[in-house]
Amino acid sequence: MSTHTRIIAFASGKGGAGKTTMAVNIGLALASMGQKVCLLDADLGLSNVDLVMGLDSPSKTLEDVLFHDLPLEEVIVPVAANMNLIPGSSGISRMAELPREQRAVLVDEFKKLDGYDFLLIDNSPGLSRQVVSLCLSARELIVVVNPEVTSLVDAYALIKVLRENGLWSRPRIIVNRAESMGDAKRIFATLHATLEKYLNLKCSLLGVIPLDAQAKTAFSKQPFFLSHPHSPAARCTQFIAKRILVQESRHWKKGRPEEFWESTLTRIKQRPRFDLELSSQQLDTDLAAYAKVAPEELGNVLAQRAREMDGLASQLTRMAVDGTLAGQARTIAGLLDTLSSQLKEVVLPGEKDQDTPLPKMVVVSNQQEMRQILADMLAMLGYEPVAQLPSGVQEGGSVDGPCLGIVNVDRPEARIGDALLAWPGLPLVVLGGYGGTDVLRAFADRIVAVIPPPVTLGGLRSTLENLVGVKHF
Structure with a gap:
């Protein structure tokens, strides 16, 4: 039995950002690496994990556990090797109605999830006391955004409410359906700058999922990680899962599913605050001065990455010898050179035309x-x-x-x-x-x-x- 369970909440400010798709495919990627994964469908509005997985609508859901005394194990649905699903329902929003004795029974039921390595929570999009309670009770938070302006606005509003209700850990961001790496970096930089400026909260970029026609085709039939395992979206998902498992492992917060559920019930009863108005002091911040600094700082970071990639590409080219290794080295060097040029193009607009004022x-x-x-x-x-x-x-x-x-x-x-x-x-x-x-x-x-x-x-x-x-x- 696992000595700990990593509990990760997936959230987004708006519907259509790709939150459920990310939760499902990252779960499958973790499962493919031998991790035991349980996915909780907490999207009470749509509860469409079964649709993304290509499954029939479940006959039993979490509501049966919450209100009809059904054992949790009778609701759990195996969906892939090492991965199970707990189908959601609108019953989650009614958990505050449960009497104390019934809440205690429910918490005991969730002890049965102690054997999982990961418990992934697929939240409803937007803001509700259920979403806030689940996100704050989870030990880790992943926010999925896409290039639409409304996606960034709503993600910022979500994180702001979480911050006002006690969020202290750094949310990790996935930029989904990015048209290019340059656009993804700018999207993340915009959200990061806004959070740091107005909320004094940093976020980190967990990964980028490119705009991928194969992944779009796979939707509603089978997760793209299974149907198109070699597609760009699947490869990037694999990278994110590896980063969660390996690079982020030293930062994980040990938790137990029953403690998570008890915290969620308590928070729902307390009714989180939803104050979206900024103080007058924050509104008086000098945006014009900040606007002059942000592009320069971003440009310096990207330029440094470009120099590092140039150097590594040259080193790989010098190491190239005849045979498979030489071909692989040249391929990697070419990719690095291409990415380096793209990064430099991102920097150049901030450096060129210094004497020509932009509107x-x-x-x-x-x-x-x-x-x-x-x-x-x-x-x-x-x-x-x-x-x-x-x-x-x-x-x-x-x-x-x-x-x-x-x-x-x-x-x-x-x-x-x-x-x-x-x-x-x-x-x-x-x-x-x-x-x-x-x-x-x-x-x-x-x-x-x-x-x-x-x-x-x-x-x-x-x-x-x-x-x-x-x-x-």
């Missing part, structure tokens, strides 16, 4: 989290956010040099309109797919670009680069 940015949105994420994304791309509206919608006017407005039209639309009136003549880039047809009609003559949904970091970057080149303003 300043006015960020317009009613959602505070959206404004912060957009401002930090723009800073990472080398632009300077000079204003964020509407908070009081009094600020307006003009700035020296070219300026663009980045507009997320959300409710109440009247405040968006007031903000745009405060900046007369400001050319507008509108984030599409969020409504706001009346506002768009009123300011149609000022709109120079609309970014269609889903809005991603790459889409934002390419749109702004095209506008700068064409000189629409």
Whole structure:
């Protein structure tokens, strides 16, 4: 029997980020390395782990254990070698209703999971007291994001609520469906900078899953780790699992499933806080000054990695000899050279055109989290956010040099309109797919670009680069 169980909660700020897919495939990867894995489907909204696994809908779920006195072992479903599933249900949200005696029986049932090496928790997307309680009770937290701006905004909101309710450990981030390594690094850097700046909390990049047509095809039929084991997504998942198992092992927090469940029940009874408003002191932070520092710091890190890869590639090439080893060395050297060049391209925008000012940015949105994420994304791309509206919608006017407005039209639309009136003549880039047809009609003559949904970091970057080149303003 295992002397400890690593308990890892998977969470995301929004649906569609790939949280369940990651939990299932990472679980399979760990199981393939000989680890005993139990996956708890705690997604009360969809409970679709069985769909991702290609299984029939379970006849018995965790609700039967919670409210119908069914032994836990009768609910557990074997899904692969070394991996079992506990099907979820909406009953998890009703755990606070359980009397003390029944809660004690339930905790005893979860002692039966002590033999697993890993207990993976697939949470519901978004925010609820169940999600907060499960994440805080787990010893480790993995947050899955994708390139969409809304994914970053919602992930930040989730981590903020967890922080306010006692999160102290560093969340680990998986960037899913990344179009390139450069985009993935910028996405992570944006989230990391926002968390550190406003919450005084660091996060770490656990891994990147590339946009992979094979993985997309596999969805709803069989997990891509099984159906396409040599695909880029599967190889990256294997790397993440190895990192969890080996590189992260010295940091693991020993735990027992029954203690996790007892903590979850207690937290649900206490009803976590959901205050998403930032203090006025935080809002007074000088975003413009920070925007100048962040790209430079990011560029220095990437440049150092590029130099390390250049050196290693040269060393491998010098070591190359005839035979298999030589071919492998040259292949690795070529990959390293390619990645090194990509990293240098990421650095170059922050270093070139120092004498040519890029347009300043006015960020317009009613959602505070959206404004912060957009401002930090723009800073990472080398632009300077000079204003964020509407908070009081009094600020307006003009700035020296070219300026663009980045507009997320959300409710109440009247405040968006007031903000745009405060900046007369400001050319507008509108984030599409969020409504706001009346506002768009009123300011149609000022709109120079609309970014269609889903809005991603790459889409934002390419749109702004095209506008700068064409000189629409």
